[in-house]
Amino acid sequence: MANRFQITVGHTQADINGTTNAAIQAAVDRAAAMGGGIVTILPGTYDMLDSLHLRSNVTVQGAGAETVLRKAPSVQSTIPAFLGYGHYDISVAEPDKFCVGMGVLIQDDESKGFYDTVATLTWREGDRYGINRMLNHDYHVHNHAIVTSVHPVVSGCDITRATVADLAIDGNRTDNAYLNGCRGGGVYLIQAHDVTIRNVGVREFNGDGISFQQCVHTTIEDCQLVDNVGHGLHPGSGSVAPIIRRCKCLNNGNDGIFYCLRVTYSLCEGCELNGNGHDGISIGERDSHHLIRNNVICGSGRYGIYFRKTIPTYGGNDNVIEHNRIYDNGTSDGAAEIFMEEGIHRVQIVANRFGPPHKPAAAIHLETGCEDIVVADNQVDLGYTPTIEALESAVSMRTPAQRLAVGPDQVPPGGLLHLNLPG
Numbered sequence: 001m002a003n004r005f006q007i008t009v010g011h012t013q014a015d016i017n018g019t020t021n022a023a024i025q026a027a028v029d030r031a032a033a034m035g036g037g038i039v040t041i042l043p044g045t046y047d048m049l050d051s052l053h054l055r056s057n058v059t060v061q062g063a064g065a066e067t068v069l070r071k072a073p074s075v076q077s078t079i080p081a082f083l084g085y086g087h088y089d090i091s092v093a094e095p096d097k098f099c100v101g102m103g104v105l106i107q108d109d110e111s112k113g114f115y116d117t118v119a120t121l122t123w124r125e126g127d128r129y130g131i132n133r134m135l136n137h138d139y140h141v142h143n144h145a146i147v148t149s150v151h152p153v154v155s156g157c158d159i160t161r162a163t164v165a166d167l168a169i170d171g172n173r174t175d176n177a178y179l180n181g182c183r184g185g186g187v188y189l190i191q192a193h194d195v196t197i198r199n200v201g202v203r204e205f206n207g208d209g210i211s212f213q214q215c216v217h218t219t220i221e222d223c224q225l226v227d228n229v230g231h232g233l234h235p236g237s238g239s240v241a242p243i244i245r246r247c248k249c250l251n252n253g254n255d256g257i258f259y260c261l262r263v264t265y266s267l268c269e270g271c272e273l274n275g276n277g278h279d280g281i282s283i284g285e286r287d288s289h290h291l292i293r294n295n296v297i298c299g300s301g302r303y304g305i306y307f308r309k310t311i312p313t314y315g316g317n318d319n320v321i322e323h324n325r326i327y328d329n330g331t332s333d334g335a336a337e338i339f340m341e342e343g344i345h346r347v348q349i350v351a352n353r354f355g356p357p358h359k360p361a362a363a364i365h366l367e368t369g370c371e372d373i374v375v376a377d378n379q380v381d382l383g384y385t386p387t388i389e390a391l392e393s394a395v396s397m398r399t400p401a402q403r404l405a406v407g408p409d410q411v412p413p414g415g416l417l418h419l420n421l422p423g
Helices: 021-033
Strands: 005-010 037-041 044-048 058-061 067-071 076-078 089-091 103-107 117-125 128-131 146-148 154-157 163-170 187-190 196-203 210-213 219-221 224-226 233-236 243-245 248-250 267-269 272-274 281-283 291-293 296-298 305-307 319-322 325-327 336-340 345-350 362-366 371-376
Touching: 005 021, 021 037, 021 044, 021 058, 187 196, 196 210, 325 336
Parallel strands: 005 037, 037 058, 044 067, 058 163, 067 163, 154 187, 163 196, 187 210, 196 219, 196 224, 210 233, 219 243, 224 248, 243 267, 248 272, 267 291, 272 296, 281 305, 291 319, 296 325, 305 336, 319 345, 336 362, 345 371
Antiparallel strands: 076 146, 089 128, 103 117, 103 146, 117 128
């Protein structure tokens, strides 16, 4: 470990000097070529015309808040020709707005979520640019196809054992178009495993603060996700065993933490989720076996914790919510601190403190069809009307004899098969 390759990036007096993503990327790629290493980004503001693309076995570290990666203003053009799925080039009506090396988003009115394409421009020939990733969709002129220079500020795709730490991301939201969380965020990972994001601040990104999709063993700790347009954190699409620890999700436009589809066996602890525009934590279809403990969840526009409506038996089942402080949610809407839509099964809500409430509401509301819900040993302040709003048969008030098998240590054999991974 003492001989591990190390390299610095800075405005001046560094191994690689520069003020844009190109200098940082050159250092990261050099470390990767050496089999891994540590890239230190010296204090300063760096303009990001494309993502900083993380590489396997490389640690990228800054100087805390003094190292700022700032999203460059976005430009946009219509696409004048039909673009086909699987191709590696695009036609652009106003090509001079763009340049090789720029990160772009390709989309139309019919592409949503993962059907958008985020890529880097690799070559130019007239009004055509090459891209480094294939198009995920057919994009049509009659569906208003466009290309926009928006992208994650930091991204990792198909990598293992990488770290990014001790830096700040300025999303420059007023000068940038929106980027959906399935394809981006201030930090974005997809099919990236054993990645750590530590002490990274993401502010003012026109999208999610941190989004990770189809990832295993992602650790996000001591991060600050503040004033982003979308969610603060977006664990998504089949991710397994993430750890979210001591993070602050403050004043984001949507949810503090949005568990997307089939996220399993997470630990979320010691976080502050305050002032987010929609829900503090949102849990959806097949989001199961999570341990959510020792968090402060307050000031949400709607619910503190929301279990979304999904197909019966495939909801946010088998989750433990314990030792949290949940209060003052429903600032613009919402009828409970915790709200479960119909058909949620096997959730333990134990030893939390509820209150004071923002307005008269239930501490916990369960829609019909919820089953095997344990509500025990909670402290509920005055002002809730009623404390629990549910069918009596759905709720047990007894301390559970055994906690559900939840959290990263409980992933069973075969728990990664949906990602075509062993284990």
